[in-house]
Amino acid sequence: MWTVGWGLVALIFLAGTLLTEVLISLPGPPRLPWPVGAASGVLAAAAAALVWKLPRLAFGAWRYELTDSTLELRRGLVVRTHSAIPYFRVQHIDITRSPVERALGLSQLVVRTAAATTDARIPGIAAADAEGLRDVVLARSGRGDAV
Amino acid sequence: MLDVSALGRQLVGPGVVALGAGGARVLLVGVALVLAARVLAWWRRTYVLDGGVLRVESGIVVRNQQLIPCERIQQVNLVRKVRHRALGVAVLTVETAVGGGAGVRLEALAAGEAERLRRRLLAAKSRAAGTVPAPAAAVVEASEPAPAVPAEQVVVRLNHRQLAVAGLTGAQLLVVFVFAATVLQFVDDLAWRPLRQLDPSALQVVGPAFFAVAAAGFVAVWLGTAAAAAIVADSGYTLSLVGDELHVRRGLLDRKEATLPLARVQAVRVAVSLPRRLLGLVSVRIHSAGGGAEADDSQVAVPVLPAAQLDRVLARVVPGIRPLPALRRPPRAALRRAVARRVAPASALAVVPALALRPWGALALLAVPGAALAGVAAYRGLGHALDEGVLIARSGAFIRHTVVVPLGRAQSGRVRSTPLQRRAGLATLLVDLAGPGRPARVVDESAATAERLLVSVVGSTVR
Known part of the structure; x- marks a missing residue:
């Protein structure tokens, strides 16, 4: 039995790709009433958290x-x-x-x-x-x- | 032995161009060019069977050499369409396990030569596989006569009545729709327009009786065509064993023969549609790792078979198999999954018209109980068994597909689970098989069982 995992490398790789994807899909600077702007800000924060968290989880699930x-x-x-x-x-x-x-x-x-x-x-x-x-x-x- | 047979098709292109250009001379030049190209291509295509390797060289400008070691042959097909039969030639295709329809296609062989070449290829294959001792002279000369043919044992033979039933309960019913659509299009273009200009009151004179008769006539023609299509495609259907090879011969106008060594059988799929289940009939398809390019030509399949004969046929096709055991149903949780999986999308789709088009849109909600029933039917169709070196997996609500996989044939396996499946403690096992076609699936079995099956499927593959 020989179990191997490459923690850091895959993490960086997955995080990198996910980050680019999310950045592309995010809305531009809001020129809309402030609630919309705030909402998109919250969304962006959530997205950032996801971008940070998801690859770690995905990587953790990879064996x-x-x-x-x-x-x-x-x-x-x-x-x-x-x-x-x-x-x-x-x-x-x-x-x-x-x-x-x-x-x-x-x-x-x-x-x-x-x-x-x-x-x-x-x-x-x-x-x-x-x-x-x-x-x-x-x-x-x-x-x-x-x- | 010139391949004039495929010429007609190739002449269509230049013909159209010439007609567009509007000159008989252009047409003549085009015909001459295509003819010359065909003759050259035929002239430059040579094949030789030498020392257990089939070597085919082809190409007019760029020469292309194909080498096929006979032990790699999966399947050999012989097709004689009407135009081939008229000219006494045949098309021989040799399939290997390489995907994408690679392999060798030898067109316009004299029929007798094609038959001889097929025998020699298969004999060379058995020798290379070590199942038959090599003859004293190790090198097989190209001129060596075909080896003696072992006795033929017929496994299945179908008469026209059985084929007609196959047509009436099978895919031919749908083919008629395609055909009818084409005809309607044609009629629409030609004759329908004057008909449309008729006074609508003329139709009232004809009355409803006319439409009833017309509808009955249409149904009769439809069923008749379906039955006839099945008979034309598969007339004289014979599945037989010659030595350790399966032979299928079929076709009224286009004669098709497929030869599949038993050792190459990857899986057997049995399909039972609802009408066939009521009639006690099944259809069987035998998969090798070859094929893919012209799926219909290379199919080794039994279009229709009384269910009672299934075990007997399987026993011949998969050596060592026992009569199919009773299949194990997945746990009750799978029933809930099967129903939920169908009801959820059906409800989502039905809600829209139900809200938007009141009051009649509410009828769309009937789809929900319908989906639930389909779910129950799907659950009842599920089952698997692991028996004497074969995995048997069944699924399908209205058409039940049963896959019989000899364990030594599985290429790889996967256990997959969605979040909803995990909540119910279920998982789906997929078994990848060589050749075209989808993986065999054991759907919604308990996760522990699926993992255990995975181990027996890929762990017990005998080297």
């Missing part, structure tokens, strides 16, 4: 684990998902890096099986560790016809 025979992912605050992918079903692994991820020195690992519906991506892995993790999973996937 991945390499067990003896499967790669297990647990994630989600609202809809919770627990995925299990047997190593020997792994067909290939992609490492993707978006501009934001590159700026933060992170990578995303996308594990693929013969099923198009398999949903196994691990975001927010330190770039230096991503290839190591990929090699570990690939080594365990072994050889043979996985279909």
Whole structure:
């Protein structure tokens, strides 16, 4: 059993993306009567609190684990998902890096099986560790016809 | 062996252009160009089966070489549409597990050659898989005669009456709507306009009797067309076992044959609609990891089957399976979820017309008890069982879908729960399968059971 979590890095990553999104969606400077302005101020504060809190919670809910025979992912605050992918079903692994991820020195690992519906991506892995993790999973996937 | 067959379609484009340009000479040049391109493409497309690898080279300018190791073959299909049959040719498609319809499509093979190539491909596949010992000469020469064909055991054969029933209870009923819409559009364009200019009083002369007869006639034509469509598509339907391969032959005008090695069966889906349930009929679909490009051609499916024969057919298709056990119902909480899941949106939608369009808008509120009934039906449709290496999952309110997944075939699995499900202690298990199609689902089972199933589904996959 080998449980790993990357606290700070994913936190920064998630917070960063969420913050930009919220900033974009916020209303401009209010040129409206003061109650509206006050309300939007309260909203902005609430949004800021959420931006601060949500990524921490989301990150706290994210776990991945390499067990003896499967790669297990647990994630989600609202809809919770627990995925299990047997190593020997792994067909290939992609490492993707978006501009934001590159700026933060992170990578995303996308594990693929013969099923198009398999949903196994691990975001927010330190770039230096991503290839190591990929090699570990690939080594365990072994050889043979996985279909 | 020139592929004139697909020519007609390709000529349409230049034909239209030429007509637009308004010159017979342009048309002639266009035809010559397309013809030349087709001949060249055919000329430059070669295939050879060598040492267990199918190699296909194609392309006029850019050469493209495809190598398919025979052990990777999922399914081999042979299609002979009417135009192919007229010319004595066939289209052979070889499907691998690669998604997006990759694989090889060999057009315009002489029918006999296509048949031979299919036998050799499948024989090479069994040899590569180690199920059949290799012959003394290890290298399979391209000119080697097709190996002896093992005896064929028929699993299902359908007659025209059964196919007609399938058409009357199946998707063909909807196809008629599409067809009717097209015809109506056409009629509307051509003949309807003078009809509209008729004096409306003329209709009164005809009277209600005429409309009753017209409606009855329409229904008769509708049902007749649906039945006929099913017969044309699947006439002579035969599902058989040849050695360890499933063969499906069907079609009156377009002959379609699919070959699926038993070892490639990923899952079996059984669908039962409400009318079919009343008649004691089911339909069965057998999934391989291949397919996707032309889903209809490559489908290995039984359009209709008496429910009593289901266990017998399953036993042939999924070796080692026992008769389907009674399925376990999810806990009572799932009933509340199933009802709430349907009643909530129905109420939200019904409230608007009920308030806005008084008094008749209140009729929309009838949708609420309707949704509740649908929820009860959906709950009654739920069930799962884990038995002798297969997971069986059933769901659906009006059309019940039962998925039979050999455990060794699951690619990955997930347990998912929404906040409302968690409050009721429920979760949904999804099992991802190779090939096209949605994951198998065990809906609204207790969270502990779902987790336990996940472990048995992905943990017990035998290497």
